[in-house]
Amino acid sequence: MAAVQRASVRQQGVSRFVWPISMLAIVIVMFVFYNNIEPNLQTNIANGINDWLPVATFNESMVWIIMALGLNVVVGYAGLLDLGYVAFWAIGGYAAGWLMAQPWANSWTFHLGSPTYLSQAPGIHVTFWLVLIVAGVVCAIAGIIIGAPTLRLRGDYLALVTLGFGEMIGQIAQNGKVAGINLTNGDTGIASIDPIGTGWFGNLQGVPKVLTAFDDTYKLLVLAVLVAVCMFISLRIRDGRLGRAWLAIREDELAASMMGVPLVRTKLSAYAVGAFFGGLGGVGFASAVTGNVASSRFLFSVSITVLLMVVLGGMGNVWGVTIGAVILSWVNSTGLSQFGVQFDQWTGLHVADKFQQNQFLLFGVVLVLMMLFRPGGLIPEKRTKKLMREAPRTEAESLGADITEAEVEDEIALEESR
Amino acid sequence: MTEAPAAPPSPPSPPVDHELSLDDKVQANVLHADHITIRFGGLVAVNDVSFTIPPRSIVSLIGPNGAGKTTFFNVITGLYAPTEGAVYFDGIDITDTKPHIRAAAGLARTFQNIRLFNLMTAEENVMVAMHSKLKAGMISTILRLPKQRREEREALETAHELLDFVGIGKTAGETARNLSYGDQRRLEVARALALQPKVLLLDEPTAGMNPQESAAFTDFVHRVRDERGVSILLIEHDMSVVMRVSERITVLDRGEMIAEGGPDDIRSDERVVEAYLGKSGSEHAANAKPSTRKP
Numbered sequence: 133m134a135a136v137q138r139a140s141v142r143q144q145g146v147s148r149f150v151w152p153i154s155m156l157a158i159v160i161v162m163f164v165f166y167n168n169i170e171p172n173l174q175t176n177i178a179n180g181i182n183d184w185l186p187v188a189t190f191n192e193s194m195v196w197i198i199m200a201l202g203l204n205v206v207v208g209y210a211g212l213l214d215l216g217y218v219a220f221w222a223i224g225g226y227a228a229g230w231l232m233a234q235p236w237a238n239s240w241t242f243h244l245g246s247p248t249y250l251s252q253a254p255g256i257h258v259t260f261w262l263v264l265i266v267a268g269v270v271c272a273i274a275g276i277i278i279g280a281p282t283l284r285l286r287g288d289y290l291a292l293v294t295l296g297f298g299e300m301i302g303q304i305a306q307n308g309k310v311a312g313i314n315l316t317n318g319d320t321g322i323a324s325i326d327p328i329g330t331g332w333f334g335n336l337q338g339v340p341k342v343l344t345a346f347d348d349t350y351k352l353l354v355l356a357v358l359v360a361v362c363m364f365i366s367l368r369i370r371d372g373r374l375g376r377a378w379l380a381i382r383e384d385e386l387a388a389s390m391m392g393v394p395l396v397r398t399k400l401s402a403y404a405v406g407a408f409f410g411g412l413g414g415v416g417f418a419s420a421v422t423g424n425v426a427s428s429r430f431l432f433s434v435s436i437t438v439l440l441m442v443v444l445g446g447m448g449n450v451w452g453v454t455i456g457a458v459i460l461s462w463v464n465s466t467g468l469s470q471f472g473v474q475f476d477q478w479t480g481l482h483v484a485d486k487f488q489q490n491q492f493l494l495f496g497v498v499l500v501l502m503m504l505f506r507p508g509g510l511i512p513e514k515r516t517k518k519l520m521r522e523a524p525r526t527e528a529e530s531l532g533a534d535i536t537e538a539e540v541e542d543e544i545a546l547e548e549s550r
Numbered sequence: 551m552t553e554a555p556a557a558p559p560s561p562p563s564p565p566v567d568h569e570l571s572l573d574d575k576v577q578a579n580v581l582h583a584d585h586i587t588i589r590f591g592g593l594v595a596v597n598d599v600s601f602t603i604p605p606r607s608i609v610s611l612i613g614p615n616g617a618g619k620t621t622f623f624n625v626i627t628g629l630y631a632p633t634e635g636a637v638y639f640d641g642i643d644i645t646d647t648k649p650h651i652r653a654a655a656g657l658a659r660t661f662q663n664i665r666l667f668n669l670m671t672a673e674e675n676v677m678v679a680m681h682s683k684l685k686a687g688m689i690s691t692i693l694r695l696p697k698q699r700r701e702e703r704e705a706l707e708t709a710h711e712l713l714d715f716v717g718i719g720k721t722a723g724e725t726a727r728n729l730s731y732g733d734q735r736r737l738e739v740a741r742a743l744a745l746q747p748k749v750l751l752l753d754e755p756t757a758g759m760n761p762q763e764s765a766a767f768t769d770f771v772h773r774v775r776d777e778r779g780v781s782i783l784l785i786e787h788d789m790s791v792v793m794r795v796s797e798r799i800t801v802l803d804r805g806e807m808i809a810e811g812g813p814d815d816i817r818s819d820e821r822v823v824e825a826y827l828g829k830s831g832s833e834h835a836a837n838a839k840p841s842t843r844k845p
C-alpha cells in the first residue's frame with residue numbers, strides 16, 4: 133500500500149529518469165557535435181554556429197546553472213528571498229584565486245595535485261577538484277555567518293539585509309585590502325587561475341592534459357559533471373527529512389516550528405547548501421570560463437540575474453531552473469549582442485550596442501510577462517502548479533455555497549418580481 | 551486539585567490547592583503552569599492563572615471571547631513569554647524553551663484556523679512533524695544510505711498508521727489543501743500525534759463542524775487519549791462538547807481564572823454563568839441549563 137501511495141509523491145519507474153537521461157543525452161550530443169562535427173563543417177555554417185551558439189557560451193551557462201540551482205535551494209525550496217547571492221560566487225572565485233594562482237606571495241609555493249606543467253611554478257597550486265570542495269565549504273560557512281544574524285528576520289527584511297551583504301562583499305573585494313592584507317587585488321583582480329587538469333584522463337588519446345582556452349569542448353564535459361552533481365544533491369535533499377522541513381517552512385513557518393522543526397537551523401542549512409553551490413560556481417567560473425577573478429564582476433546585477441533564472445525556470449523545480457539558467461545566460465552572453473549585429477545587418481542601422489545596454493530592461497519586461505502569464509515559471513514545480521491552477525478545496529466549496537445561495541436569492545427575487 | 555469547591559468561594563482568588571507544594575504539582579502533572587501573568591503594555595491579558603494537566607486526562611479551558619484563552623495557550627506552546635510565572639512540562643521548567651524544542655519534547659498542538667502545509671501531501675505533513683524524531687543527516691540523505699532509507703520507510707509507515715488512526719488513511723497521497731474541511735482537521739491531529747506528544751493541545755477543534763461531527767469528535771478525543779496515552783487540553787467554544795468530553799474545566803474571564811472543576815461544578819457555577827450570559831441573564835440561565843447553550 134505504501135508503495136502505491138508513494139507514487140503520488142515521487143514519480144515512479146521510467147518516468148523518473150526521463151529528465152536525467154535527456155539531459156545526459158543532450159550533453160553527449162553537444163560534446164560530440166562541438167568536438168568532432170563542428171570543426172569539419174563548411175566555413176559559413178561553422179561561423180554561424182560560432183556566432184550564435186559558441187561552445188564557450190554553454191560552458192558559461194553551466195556555471196550559471198550551478199548557481200541557479202544553489203539559489204533555488206534558498207529561494208525555491210526554503211522560500212527565503214536572497215538578493216545577495218553574488219557574495220558566494222565572489223567568495224568561491226577568490227578561493228580559486230588564492231588556491232590556484234600566484235596572486236601576490238611569490239615566496240609561498242605549495243602544490244597539491246595540480247597539473248604537471250605547473251610543477252615549477254611559484255605560488256599556490258591546488259587541484260581544481262579539491263579547490264571546489266574547499267570553496268564550497270568556505271562558502272557554506274560564510275553562508276551560515278551571513279545567515280545567522282539575518283534569518284531571524286522575515287520576508288522583505290531578510291531580502292534587504294542579504295542585499296546589503298551582497299553589496300558588502302563586492303565592496304570589500306574592490307577595496308582589495310582587508311586589515312592590511314591584500315586579499316583580492318582590487319579591480320585588477322587575480323590572474324591567471326590554473327586551468328582544470330584532466331589527470332588520468334589526459335593519457336587518453338585526444339584528451340588534453342590541461343583544459344586551456346582552446347579546450348572548451350572538454351570543459352563542457354567537466355562542468356556538466358559538476359552540474360549533474362548539483363542536480364543530484366538538489367533532488368536527493370529535497371526528498372529527505374531536510375527537504376521536507378524546508379518545504380514546510382516555505383508553506384507555514386509558525387506551523388513548522390510548532391511541529392518541532394528548528395527554524396533557524398533549518399534555514400541556515402538551506403543557506404549553507406545554496407552557498408556551497410555558489411562556491412562551486414565561483415571556482416568553475418574562475419578556472420574554466422574567465423581564468424581570472426576581478427571585483428568588477430561581482431555586481432548586484434548578478435544576484436538579480438541568478439534570481440531571474442530561478443523565477444523564469446520555475447522556483448523549486450530543478451529542471452526548470454536549469455533551463456531558465458541556460459536561456460538567460462545565453463541571452464546575456466551571446467543572444468542579445470548577436471541579435472543586435474543581425475538587426476544592424478537587416479536594417480542598416482547602427483544600434484547593436486543598444487540591445488546589450490538595455491538587457492535589464494528586457495529582463496524586466498520578461499519578468500513582468502512571466503508573472504502575468506506563467507507565474508510558476510517555464511516548468512513549474514509540481515506543487516506550485518497545483519497552487520496556480522486550482523483553488524483550495526475548502527475555499528472552492530465555501531465559494532460554491534455562496535454561489536448557490538446567491539442563485540437561490542436571485543431566483544427568489546425573480547419570483548417576487550413576477 | 552481535582553476537588554473543586556462545589557459552591558463558588560466568596561473571596562475572588564481562584565481555588566488554589568494550598569496543601570501541595572510547587573514541586574509536588576510539577577511532579578504530579580505532565581504540565582503545570584504556575585501563576586502565569588501576561589501583560590501587553592498596560593493591558594493585563596492573563597492575570598495570575600495557575601493551571602495543571604494531569605497525566606492521561608482531558609481538561610478544557612473555556613471562557614467568553616477575549617478571556618485570554620488563546621494568550622494563555624500561546625504561553626504554553628512558547629509563542630509568548632509570560633511576564634510572570636513559569637511553565638513546567640514533564641517535570642522541567644520550559645518557560646524559556648523555544649517552541650520547536652517544546653514540540654519535540656512532546657507538547658503538540660493544532661490550530662484554530664487550520665494551518666497545514668497546504669501544498670504537501672497528507673503523509674508529508676505528518677512526516678514533517680517527525681523531523682525531530684528522524685536522524686538522517688545531509689550526507690546520508692544525498693547518498694541515500696541504507697540507514698536513511700530504512701528510517702524514511704519507517705517514518706512513512708508511521709505516517710500511514712497515524713492517518714489510519716484518525717480515519718483518513720485513504721488520503722495519504724492527497725495534497726493537504728484538497729482535503730475536505732473535516733479531513734483537514736483530522737490531518738492536523740495526525741500531524742500533532744506524529745510528535746509522540748505527552749500533551750496534545752487542541753485549539754477550538756470543533757470550529758466549523760456540524761453537530762454530528764462535533765458529537766463524533768468527543769469519541770475521537772477519548773480514543774486519542776486512551777489509545778495514545780496523551781493528555782488533552784481543549785480550548786473550545788461549544789459548551790456541549792466541553793461538558794461531554796472534559797474531566798476538568800478551567801474558566802477564564804477577562805484574564806482571571808473564575809472557576810475550576812468538573813463539568814457539573816462548572817455548570818452550576820454562578821460566576822461562570824454570569825461571565826457567559828451577563829448578570830441579568832444568570833437567573834434565566836439557571837433555569838435554561840447553560841450547559842446546552844451554544845455559541
